[in-house]
Amino acid sequence: MxxxxxxxxxxxxxxxxxxxxxxxxxxxxxxxxxxxxxxxxxxxxxxxxxxxxxxxxxxxxxxxxxxxxxxxxxxxxxxxxxxxxxxxxxxLLPFYLFGHFTFHFSLFTSVVWISVFLIFLLIWTIDYRLYLIPDGLNIGLGIIGIFWILFSGVYGSDSAFLPPGLSRFGEFQGSFFGSYAGLFGLRQNIWINHFAAALIGISIVGLVILLTKGKGMGMGDLKLLAALGLLYGWPDVLFIFIIGTTVGASASVALMLGSARRWGMKSQIPFGPFLTLAAVLAFFFGEQILRGYFNFFGI
Structure with a gap:
């Protein structure tokens, strides 16, 4: 081992x-x-x-x-x-996903999520340096998302092939936010769920672009959230946006206060790295984050 x-x-x-x-x-x-x-x-x-x-x-x-x-x-x-x-x-993700490394269908799951996280790394580094997200990376995430929908639809009843929290697609599963996903509907059909998530992602970022006249986010962020919608589904894409916005806003405040420059951060902050960071947090800690939020407010 x-x-x-x-x-x-x-x-x-x-x-x-x-x-x-x-x-x-x-x-x-x-x-x-x-x-x-x-x-x-x-x-x-x-x-x-x-x-x-x-x-x-x-x-x-x-x-x-x-x-x-x-x-x-x-x-x-x-x-x-x-x-x-x-x-x-x-x-090393296969060890987190399955506790071992096996060469059958679970290999597909490992390859999918390793590929996703590697694309995230490219988005982090390129968007931070150039303030843009190459279309090829967003398209790649979207294609992986479609294959993931197909795979989850066929093998979703067997928890041995899927990450924790995605043992099957239903009222409370198929989401990295666990049972909380049942509060937001669209759990009946995996295709409707994921494509609706992509459309909702487009609508959310499109509205931000419209209201801020392109100063808050760009078209690369819109395409990225659409691709994350295909991959993660609803309501995960909403929480990814909220978490990413919260972390990004905190970094912006630090920048305005001057502490960020001391750590070598730029005067502008690209949003793509925060969206992908939120997607990573959702993958590993999605349900725990929401549980902590609701417990904090006594809900």
Missing amino acids: FVIFFFLFILGLIVGSFLNVVSLRYSPEKGLFNFHNLSGRSRCLHCGKTLRWHELIPVFSFLIQKGQCRSCGAKLNWQYPLVELASGFVF
Whole structure:
């Protein structure tokens, strides 16, 4: 078991290193997975020196070099080790989902959610740097969402194949917020539920864009919440929006008070990372978050 655990984590570190290349080399003009753009040798972003193999070992090279370029001494971006470590832990999701790693239908569930979380990492890094979310990432999430609806509809009665809280689709299940989902309706049909969630996501962000004249959110956020609606369903998409907005608003307040700049945050904050963070929190702690909220207010 430890060997599999270790292998998956190392594989995750390697994939995380590739995600760094994709996100840092991405530009709207060249596209997301442009072969010519991604195939070149890695270089220092400051001095342009071509990096050798021992300078490209995920996490360890950053630590050994003390976060500096060996050639020019410039500080390296903390994105490198953080994304690599996050990707490593993402590849351990099967152990969270099933307590073991099995090569049957549960493998599909693992691949789905590993892919989703890796896309989240790309959204975090690209949106933070460029204030945009590539259409390819939102489309990818939407396609995964449709496959997930098909899979959940066929195998939803067998809890061995689905994450905790999604043992079947019904009045109280099929939602990462557990029994609280039954309070919001649309539980009779999984297709209606998830496509309605996508439309509701479009409506919510569309209204925000209209009211703020595009200053609060953008079209990338609208497409992202629509894709999350297809993937998570209703009412999860509503809670994801609320949690993301709450965390994002808190970060904005910190920025206005000046503390965020001290930590190197920008004067503007993209919303995509907060939506995906909320989606991650919903996946792991959805029901606990709502239970804590209702208990706090004595409901």
